[in-house]
Amino acid sequence: GDSVTQMEGPVTLSEEAFLTINCTYTATGYPSLFWYVQYPGEGLQLLLKATKADDKGSNKGFEATYRKETTSFHLEKGSVQVSDSAVYFCALRGIKAAGNKLTFGGGTRVLVKP
Amino acid sequence: DAGITQSPRHKVTETGTPVTLRCHQTENHRYMYWYRQDPGHGLRLIHYSYGVKDTDKGEVSDGYSVSRSKTEDFLLTLESATSSQTSVYFCAISEGADTIYFGEGSWLTVV
Numbered sequence: 001g002d003s004v005t006q007m008e009g010p011v012t013l014s015e016e017a018f019l020t021i022n023c024t025y026t027a028t029g030y031p032s033l034f035w036y037v038q039y040p041g042e043g044l045q046l047l048l049k050a051t052k053a054d055d056k057g058s059n060k061g062f063e064a065t066y067r068k069e070t071t072s073f074h075l076e077k078g079s080v081q082v083s084d085s086a087v088y089f090c091a092l093r094g095i096k097a098a099g100n101k102l103t104f105g106g107g108t109r110v111l112v113k114p
Numbered sequence: 115d116a117g118i119t120q121s122p123r124h125k126v127t128e129t130g131t132p133v134t135l136r137c138h139q140t141e142n143h144r145y146m147y148w149y150r151q152d153p154g155h156g157l158r159l160i161h162y163s164y165g166v167k168d169t170d171k172g173e174v175s176d177g178y179s180v181s182r183s184k185t186e187d188f189l190l191t192l193e194s195a196t197s198s199q200t201s202v203y204f205c206a207i208s209e210g211a212d213t214i215y216f217g218e219g220s221w222l223t224v225v
Binding site: 100 | 118145147149154155156157158159162163164170172204208210211213214215216217218219
């Protein structure tokens with residue numbers, strides 16, 4: 001079945017540092033890939049997505065490129081801020097996903113210190 | 115923000131009691147979902163609905179039932195709550211193979 005693996009946290013960074021969160025997946029064909037962000041006490045918000053190979057999703061300074069050859073969708077940001085402290089989830093929607101459901105990774109907590 | 119309201123937002127209940135969580139949407143989306151969030155597991159799908167009275171099981175459906183009698187409401191019921199069902203529950207909605215939007219969560223503690 002479909003699955004998503006992302007690096008465990010917590011990831012602790014200083015402000016203005018470079019952030020990378022690794023995400024790899026297992027799925028048949030070409031799934032759609034997503035990054036969601038969860039701020040403390042809130043629900044998940046879509047951060048970015050990519051629906052086909054080599055697509056780059058971007059939003060709020062974050063980027064991720066759909067790499068079919070390495071089955072990866074790593075999240076990057078060049079200069080993080082304290083306000084980027086959150087939990088980040090990688091997810092996929094398989095090509096035959098029942099109910100168009102999403103399959104999530106375990107989440108990566110990021111803490112940015114001033 | 116997607117028009118999703120979950121209630122209650124916080125609840126403490128005793129083992130063996132029934133609990134119902136409600137999800138209400140104002141977007142008229144076809145699909146509705148219940149996920150649970152636990153440390154190290156990310157979000158796992160409990161049940162989903164693809165229309166009024168049309169529901170199906172997710173990967174962690176044991177101990178849970180759902181109902182959808184109106185497009186806008188999706189109820190999750192724990193018939194007899196157990197401590198293992200202590201979790202944060204998220205409702206989500208989507209219209210086809212489009213973005214899935216999440217509610218703000220319901221924190222449930224079973225003591």
